[in-house]
Amino acid sequence: MKSRRMFWGIVDKIEALIDSGEFAPGSRLPAERELAEKFNVSRPTIREAIIALEVREKVEVKTGSGVYVLEGAVKNNKEAVVNAFELTQARALVEGEVAALAAVSITDEELARLHDTLVMMKERGETEEADRLFHSIIAGATRNGAMILLVNKLWSLRESTAAIIDDYASVCSKDSHLTLQEHTAIYNALKAKDPSKARVAMHNHFNRLINTLFDATEASALEEVRRKNNEKRGLYSISNLVKHKVV
Structure with a gap:
């Protein structure tokens, strides 16, 4: 890290x-x-x-x-800075509809590939690689180029923005078993060819992620408060004054 x-x-x-x-x-x-x-x-x-x-x-x-x-590399000062919460909300909205659309067109071969990602996650512990592959397969199953482009762009933000990488790393590695459960629910909905259940399962997946991000942010903020309080406690403690008493 x-x-x-x-x-x-x-x-x-x-x-x-x-x-x-x-x-x-x-x-x-x-x-x-x-x-x-x-x-x-x-x-x-x-x-x-x-x-x-x-x-x-x-x-x-x-x-x-x-x-x-590269030409055009200079940052546009009006460009919005995307944080992990905004990205996760956008992914939930986009990928919820992606899952619903994929449910009516996904093939048996794509379902088999999705199942392989569950095995990668469960038996080989390849959570990060399996996660991206899982979402990519579902996007491809929509047969919609715009949807595929949107999902790829959101993943690019996830993998190229330092703050988002750190925020995701702080939660994703701890909850791989929950990710597996959620991916399994999405897979089952897609296998059942049920757009509504696929959308809900995808929303549940991202809802848990965004709540976990909030928990991690809160814990980090509390830790910072404790650190500052400890510094002040040392500065203002009577024992510290006595130790540095001028004779």
């Missing part, structure tokens, strides 16, 4: 330099070694940051030439 946060910090710094014009669209970024020295991090950390910037469509890696800032 520490290394992940480190490279996301570098991503933020490079994006800020792109937005400021120091790394202008069309220009080549400094060499990996120079960036590592500039930000006082290792070269592998720089490589991870470059990969993330590629996902965000900020840069393009040209083999044998270097890393170039």
Whole structure:
């Protein structure tokens, strides 16, 4: 988690330099070694940051030439910043209808692939990979290009926004058994070709996730309050005053 946060910090710094014009669209970024020295991090950390910037469509890696800032990479100041709660609500609305639509057109082969993701999650513990594959298969089963594009875009936000990655990581790894139960309910509704049940099952899945996010946020806020109170307690305690009493 520490290394992940480190490279996301570098991503933020490079994006800020792109937005400021120091790394202008069309220009080549400094060499990996120079960036590592500039930000006082290792070269592998720089490589991870470059990969993330590629996902965000900020840069393009040209083999044998270097890393170039893409045209249009400069951030639009009016662009909304999406948080984990907004993303989860949007996913619930979109993927609820995706599930309902998929229920009337999903094939036996797609159902078999969905079942395989349940096995991946239950027997092999591959929760993250199985989760994305599960939702991707359902989107594909709609036969609707716009729906597929929407689901892919929402997943891209989930995987390329540092704050969302951290928020999801704080809850998803703890509740994999609940994710499996919810995926199973969605699978059963799709297998029954029941659009209403599929929609409800998908909504239940995201409703639990968003409530868990709220619980995690509340716990983090309480921990911060405790930390600040402990600092004040040490500062204002009588024992601290006596210890530093001037004679």
